[in-house]
Amino acid sequence: MTALTDEDDLEVWIDQELCTGDGICVQYAPEVFELDVDGLAYVKDEEDELCLTPGSAVPVPLPLLRDVVDSAKECPGDCIHVRRRSDGVEVYGPDAD
Ligand code: SF4
DSSP states (O other), rough: OOOOOOOEEEEEOOOOTTOOOOHHHHHHHTTTTOOTTOOOOEOOOSSSOBOOTTTTTEEEGGGGGHOOOOOOHHHHTTOOEEEEEEOOOESSSSTTO
């Protein structure tokens, strides 16, 4: 796994194509994830609005990083991706080293 420093701004996105709709991510981090009426999970922006465009990414607030990382680890669809904003490298999720 790639080393991470506090200075790294991270963002998270969900691949809805693989989402099973179980809601584990919403249990871990309801501030960041929410299930929509279609039964799939989406990330939420700073205004608490669901980002319904496929591939939408939102910043990960540092206090919520552990919850978001745990969501990515537990996600049965392997579809939660956390990446560095600076270079787009995935640091947690199915495409992380
Ligand atoms: S944990 Fe993964 S599969 Fe489950 S609802 Fe969240 S994004 Fe979808």
